Amino acid sequence: xxxxxxxxxxxxxxxxxxxxxxxxxxxxxxxxxxxxxxxxxxxxxxxxxxxxxxxxxxxxxxxxxxxxxxxxxxxxxxxxxxxxxxxxxxxxxxxxxxxxxxxxxxxxxxxxxxxxxxxxxxxxxxxxxxxxxxxxxxxxxx
Numbered sequence: 001x002x003x004x005x006x007x008x009x010x011x012x013x014x015x016x017x018x019x020x021x022x023x024x025x026x027x028x029x030x031x032x033x034x035x036x037x038x039x040x041x042x043x044x045x046x047x048x049x050x051x052x053x054x055x056x057x058x059x060x061x062x063x064x065x066x067x068x069x070x071x072x073x074x075x076x077x078x079x080x081x082x083x084x085x086x087x088x089x090x091x092x093x094x095x096x097x098x099x100x101x102x103x104x105x106x107x108x109x110x111x112x113x114x115x116x117x118x119x120x121x122x123x124x125x126x127x128x129x130x131x132x133x134x135x136x137x138x139x140x141x142x
Contacts, residue, residue: 005045007132015136024121029062040104061109065095075125082121
């Protein structure tokens with residue numbers, strides 16, 4: 001399984017927003033060497049080599065360490081995660097990360113939540129058979 005950059009790009013294009021407006025990605029992040037490496041590559045191919053690096057505009061975390069991999073429910077559950085992150089201004093951490101893989105060099109929010117303004121968030125998911133999905137949510141301002 002591999003996250004296709006085209007699913008990220010299609011979500012951004014369909015939203016009509018700029019990719020620089022996205023502050024947070026809730027990654028599929030299964031904590032497997034190949035999945036995390038290929039997901040990092042997909043994010044970099046869409047957001048640029050430095051788009052998700054420390055000091056950039058984008059932070060990444062995965063909540064599967066808390067929820068487990070809920071298979072068919074993962075997309076719905078992680079949509080709730082990004083909605084709450086936007087509403088509360090809190091990026092949930094990737095828990096139990098002891099040693100970062102050098103090939104997964106995005107600005108990963110590890111072990112401790114990060115409070116920040118989130119204007120737009122993306123959730124990525126993939127499944128067996130080449131299924132890829134990405135959704136975007138934007139802060140509602142009345």
